[in-house]
Amino acid sequence: EPEVTQTPSHQVTQMGQEVILRCVPISNHLYFYWYRQILGQKVEFLVSFYNNEISEKSEIFDDQFSVERPDGSNFTLKIRSTKLEDSAMYFCASSASYVSEQFFGPGTRLTVL
Amino acid sequence: QQQVKQSPQSLIVQKGGISIINCAYENTAFDYFPWYQQFPGKGPALLIAIRPDVSEKKEGRFTISFNKSAKQFSLHIMDSQPGDSATYFCAASMDSSASKIIFGSGTRLSIRP
Numbered sequence: 001e002p003e004v005t006q007t008p009s010h011q012v013t014q015m016g017q018e019v020i021l022r023c024v025p026i027s028n029h030l031y032f033y034w035y036r037q038i039l040g041q042k043v044e045f046l047v048s049f050y051n052n053e054i055s056e057k058s059e060i061f062d063d064q065f066s067v068e069r070p071d072g073s074n075f076t077l078k079i080r081s082t083k084l085e086d087s088a089m090y091f092c093a094s095s096a097s098y099v100s101e102q103f104f105g106p107g108t109r110l111t112v113l
Numbered sequence: 114q115q116q117v118k119q120s121p122q123s124l125i126v127q128k129g130g131i132s133i134i135n136c137a138y139e140n141t142a143f144d145y146f147p148w149y150q151q152f153p154g155k156g157p158a159l160l161i162a163i164r165p166d167v168s169e170k171k172e173g174r175f176t177i178s179f180n181k182s183a184k185q186f187s188l189h190i191m192d193s194q195p196g197d198s199a200t201y202f203c204a205a206s207m208d209s210s211a212s213k214i215i216f217g218s219g220t221r222l223s224i225r226p
Contacts, residue, residue: 004156031212043149043157043202043216056213091156098212099145104156 002026004105006092012111013082021077021108023092032075033093033102034067036060043091049075050098082112115140117205119217127225132190134220136203139184143205147214148177148188151200157216160201161188193224 005024013019025032034046048055049067066078075094079086089109093102118137126132136146145164149157163170163177163186170177176189190197203217 033213035214042218043214045213045215048213058213093156095212100212101147101159101162102212102214104158106154106156 002103004092004094004103006090006105006108008108009106010109010111012113015084015112016081019079019082019110021079021090021092021110023075023077023094023105024073025075025092025094026096026103027073029094029096029103031055031095031098031100031102032067032069033095034077035091035093035104036088037091037107038088046077046090055098079110082110084112086110087112115215117203117215117217119203119220121220122218123221123223125223125225126193128193128195130193130224132193132197132222132224133187134201134203134222135185135187136217137183137185138205140205140207141184142207143215145206145212146177146179146186147204147206148175149202149204149216151202151219157202190222193222195224195226198222198224 007022032049037043046061047057064080068076089107091107092105095102147162148160150160151157161172161175165181174191179186201220204214206214
């Protein structure tokens with residue numbers, strides 16, 4: 001069964017460093033998303049991406065964040081200068097259309113020290 | 114307006130019992146209400162979903178009850194099993210917003226053998 005994959009599973013970084021979280025969406029999907037979940041809290045929407053453009057972003061997704069689809073398979077989330085409060089589980093998701101089920105990856109746990 | 118409120122925060126049910134999780138929303142523009150199941154170390158997975166044109170949807174042991182006038186919906190798990198032990202999130206989205214999903218705060222369900 002096709003699935004969304006994410007790498008790395010755990011990333012530890014120092015405050016102020018740049019991190020790139022990687023996702024490989026399901027191959028025939030066209031819509032891509034990033035969500036985050038701070039430990040013990042709810043899952044929060046960050047950004048949606050379609051046709052090489054951001055469709056929508058939340059207030060969390062400020063200038064420190066960017067997304068990119070550098071090739072036909074990867075979808076990345078970059079945090080330019082990490083802060084302690086960026087520590088969270090980051091989930092990538094993809095869907096075939098904007099009304100289809102979103103399939104979530106297993107997540108990347110980001111720890112900012 | 115964008116929030117989805119979920120209760121209880123945690124729930125313990127005996128094997129074979131009925132698990133009930135409740136959610137409420139404010140924004141009447143929401144038109145899709147999914148429930149997600151999340152096991153430790155995994156991403157959320159779609160369990161069952163409903164649109165506001167029906168009052169109930171059943172899939173196996175899982176039933177969503179939807180009350181449009183009260184802006185409330187609930188998940189019922191019949192004959193609860195230890196394998197159902199997980200965190201459950203209710204959610205809502207609008208087709209017009211590239212399917213940004215707004216999650217509830219989650220319910221940690223434990224089924225006692």
